[in-house]
Amino acid sequence: MANYKETRTDEKEEESGTVAVTSERDDTSDHTESDGNVQSSKETGTSSLAEENFEEEEKEVDSQKSKHKLKTETYLKPWCEKCKALQTLSCEEVSPKNTSKGGFVLKLDSEGTYQCMATGLVFEVEGKITITYSVLSWSKYSMHLKKPWKIVGPLFDIDCDPTILIAVHFPHSLCLGDHDAHMKLRILHFKKSTAIIEPSHDHSGSHVKWNVTSLSPMGPIAETSEPAGHHGVVLIYMVVGHGSSTSFRIHFSANNNSEIQDIYQDCRTSCKRYIKIDKPPVCQKLLEENKKYKLISEPEADVTPQEIQFVTEVLAIKPYFEVYYEQPTPFKISLVEADSDQVIWTTALREDDFDQRYLKGIKRRRSSNTSDEEDNNFKSPKWNDMTDGQQRSTNACVTDKQIMAIAQRLDKKWKEIAITCLNLSKKDIDRIQGEEDDLTMQKFLMLDEWRNKKKNDATLRNLSKSLRESEIPVELNNFLEDMLKNTKDNAKH
Numbered sequence: 001m002a003n004y005k006e007t008r009t010d011e012k013e014e015e016s017g018t019v020a021v022t023s024e025r026d027d028t029s030d031h032t033e034s035d036g037n038v039q040s041s042k043e044t045g046t047s048s049l050a051e052e053n054f055e056e057e058e059k060e061v062d063s064q065k066s067k068h069k070l071k072t073e074t075y076l077k078p079w080c081e082k083c084k085a086l087q088t089l090s091c092e093e094v095s096p097k098n099t100s101k102g103g104f105v106l107k108l109d110s111e112g113t114y115q116c117m118a119t120g121l122v123f124e125v126e127g128k129i130t131i132t133y134s135v136l137s138w139s140k141y142s143m144h145l146k147k148p149w150k151i152v153g154p155l156f157d158i159d160c161d162p163t164i165l166i167a168v169h170f171p172h173s174l175c176l177g178d179h180d181a182h183m184k185l186r187i188l189h190f191k192k193s194t195a196i197i198e199p200s201h202d203h204s205g206s207h208v209k210w211n212v213t214s215l216s217p218m219g220p221i222a223e224t225s226e227p228a229g230h231h232g233v234v235l236i237y238m239v240v241g242h243g244s245s246t247s248f249r250i251h252f253s254a255n256n257n258s259e260i261q262d263i264y265q266d267c268r269t270s271c272k273r274y275i276k277i278d279k280p281p282v283c284q285k286l287l288e289e290n291k292k293y294k295l296i297s298e299p300e301a302d303v304t305p306q307e308i309q310f311v312t313e314v315l316a317i318k319p320y321f322e323v324y325y326e327q328p329t330p331f332k333i334s335l336v337e338a339d340s341d342q343v344i345w346t347t348a349l350r351e352d353d354f355d356q357r358y359l360k361g362i363k364r365r366r367s368s369n370t371s372d373e374e375d376n377n378f379k380s381p382k383w384n385d386m387t388d389g390q391q392r393s394t395n396a397c398v399t400d401k402q403i404m405a406i407a408q409r410l411d412k413k414w415k416e417i418a419i420t421c422l423n424l425s426k427k428d429i430d431r432i433q434g435e436e437d438d439l440t441m442q443k444f445l446m447l448d449e450w451r452n453k454k455k456n457d458a459t460l461r462n463l464s465k466s467l468r469e470s471e472i473p474v475e476l477n478n479f480l481e482d483m484l485k486n487t488k489d490n491a492k493h
Helices: 056-068 081-085 257-268 351-360 372-379 400-407 414-420 426-435 439-457 460-467 474-492
Strands: 004-007 011-013 019-021 039-041 092-094 104-108 112-116 122-125 129-136 149-151 155-159 165-171 184-191 194-199 207-211 218-223 232-239 246-254 274-277 292-298 302-304 321-325 331-337 343-349
Touching (some): 246 257, 414 426, 460 474
Antiparallel strands (some): 011 019, 155 218, 246 321
16 A cells, blocks of 8 residues: 555635635644555644655656756647636746756746746745756656556656745646546655645646645646546657668657656667657647557558557556668658547658757767677768768868767767867866766767867868877777778769
């Protein structure tokens, strides 16, 4: 049985179905039943942060998991008119800064209501405040929740002065247009090793409002006896290193950043190498709980499995469609309801979508089990890029493809090389590391920064000359010689 409590207050249901807390909390201590059943409790609105922190070691792991996920993500607002009609909150949109551990920090100078553009969180504050927060995975916490309760939004860990932070509005994925009166929305709040169901103060078509008592991991949940509809997203990842064939991994889920981060983590730790393909992710129709969906491709492709059921439970292994094409031709894919073929989401992919992504950087290092044949093919590129019908010579600016290949061969002294040989500043390096977490991409962006500063002088010859002013790896030195030789040979022909 789950060990969690529900904090209750006297409530009054308004005609619109919105729940409002109307009575104040009594100063009584928490009570926990030994058999783990749900128990009501009333508690004070204040407590020390040290007392309320929940499993610091576990939070650190979750924070590391979130390190690469939301840096470039933007909160996706509800698209349907029914949910927009339920929106009543007016707030100022603000962009947070990323922390070294993958979270966010927001510095607010005055009283007001602010919405984080990266996560969708809304903060009501009484004055100047610094808020640090991160998106956690529900994987360790979901076992505390039993039916009829269900997870309906991301899990957050928020840290700041709780006396200045008045309320937090948590984003949810539910569509409440037709079910608002039937939904009971709450906040699942983890304190030490106990999960407490706390009442919401209000809710809208996109958020659940909670008045701050103390701060530790928490997220929105709902109680309903009916299957609910969720705003959804579709995420596309391409397998790298398939030769002439093309293979994709396609996920669909509720618009829930905790779920999206888990999917990213699955791809990142896979034995295959993936890059994310950036396409509009938002589903144009709702994902319905327990309904089955299938993926259709034009032209036809090998799609496995045929159907996937949409559920809100947190699964250890995230289901996905594997889509395989023998040739990387342009194609259109659509997510449809299995029983009606109603289109939920669709997009078209062209060669440029994945070729350009590859040139801009692979999000994972090459796996250790890459075959020798693939490795030799990768290490022996032909540098015969075309410009205005003419092949590039050593006087042409270095290409994305060339600097990516060089970046993959730079060793741990790359920052020293950047400053001593390429005339970059420590400020340049710090900015690059703040913008990108992947090490290879950091090296790529460093070389790209040099190229931007050198402009027309950013040739392969000049880059090679600058790099050789330092002690570079033998492999890289030989590789630069081969690149220059190949470029010269191509220019002669």
